[in-house]
Amino acid sequence: MNNRITSLFNIEFPIIQGGMVWASGYKLASAVSNAGGLGLIGAGSMYPDVLCEHIQKCKKATDKPFGVNVPMLYPDLDEIMNIIIEEEVKIVFTSAGNPKTWTPKLKENGITVVHVVSSLKFAKKAEDAGVDAIVAEGFEAGGHNGRDETTTLTLIPLVSKSINIPVIAAGGIATGEAMLAAMVLGADGVQVGSRFVASNEASSHINFKNEVVSAIEGDTQLTLKELAPVRLLKNKFYEEVLLAYGNGSDIEQLKTLLGRGRAKLGMFEGDLDNGELEIGQVSALINDIQPAAEIVKNMMQEFNEAKKRVASL
Template sequence: MVHVVSSVKFALKAQEAGVDAVVAEGFEAGGHNGREESTTLTLIPQVAKAIDIPLMAAGGIATGQGMLAAMALGADGVQVGSRFVATHEASSHMSFKQAVVDAGEGATHLTLKELAPVRLLRNKFWQDVQELYTSNPSIEDLKQLLGRARAKKGMFEGDMKEGELEIGQISGLIDDIIPAAQVVENMINEFNTAKQELSKVNF
């Protein structure tokens, strides 16, 4: 059993509960996120120092260079989410896949912390949330705006205005829709190339 955590505190709790490994997910990740706002760069070495079980890194990893960096920080492997959204095999709607490809730097935002923090692409629904925040909303107000199945409406049914579009900050580096096997092959090649390039550096 593997458990996803966003802090050292919860990594230790997961270890005490008997999980086989933990995935430490940084603030950059898409979808639901931790309230601590710890970035992958800072979270991974802290968790690696604190636990004795295998550690996977997540959040902002979509390249072989990112995988190498995570492992240099103490991770035993990585979990990749956002990059696989823009693949042929992903069940996400083509409109959402294209929105991920079109996303640039700063296209996502972490919001709805009072319910469950979630990183979203900016769209009409996201703007509606921001406007609601200007009136100091209650949790019930936020729940009413969110409604039900809004993520399904956006990511899987293709409603790019009213849907919840969950994706990570790494979307700014995703610029094509390719087979999932190609994603894996690219990451392995990039990982090996990055290792070779680093071996030439005189520290």
């Protein structure tokens, strides 16, 4: 397939693996890139030295393009960005911050910059900041999310009709059929997170992967909007959050309840009771753990079969 996204990243298929915390190390990123998509290392759960190690290992594991996802609320952001530049990473996805802060510097160093947004307003701001493409993420997505709860089905046509740079759809996409639907709505490619959590190469704990596979409709909920909206699997910790709301807890009390390291505890260490289990609504459609290459292959097969079905209507 040849379109604006495959050309921008020099990849075979317009499938981007989300740079998810505690799931997206070099093994997953290189596997997706080797399969023809674009793999992303998730810097959000890595100290600078750990990120540097993953970048170097990814270079050895693939000769295909890969990138790094950087949440811009990261406390060591300057060091992270300097490592990315020094290691000559060619693609950076930024999120959770102002794209004007780092986009010029990254582009000066020959880096393709993509920014993740959850609204048309911020898509336009990112385009004005000079990014090369947008990830428009609907509120079905797992992890940290937009406050407006705009669905992917609504967000993609809003954004694609209003900006001129390529649009990557995210949120609720785990199949080739969903990929086709997003592209019919105006997306040039898709970013896939939850489906790749349930992959052999994801660095997340097997307990978490199995919980994703066993999830059914209604098992996730967007919560903690007063802090930073996050979609979680319902577990003991989620019930404690629900109880805190029922008791009228204020922001400081919610911060105390959340504490530090909840996502690591649940997603990386496998504590299914006390950890944050960040995953998207589409987990209800995920029924097995597969190699990343199989996920890419299956999505493209489903995509092509769906195209044929639509053509026959």
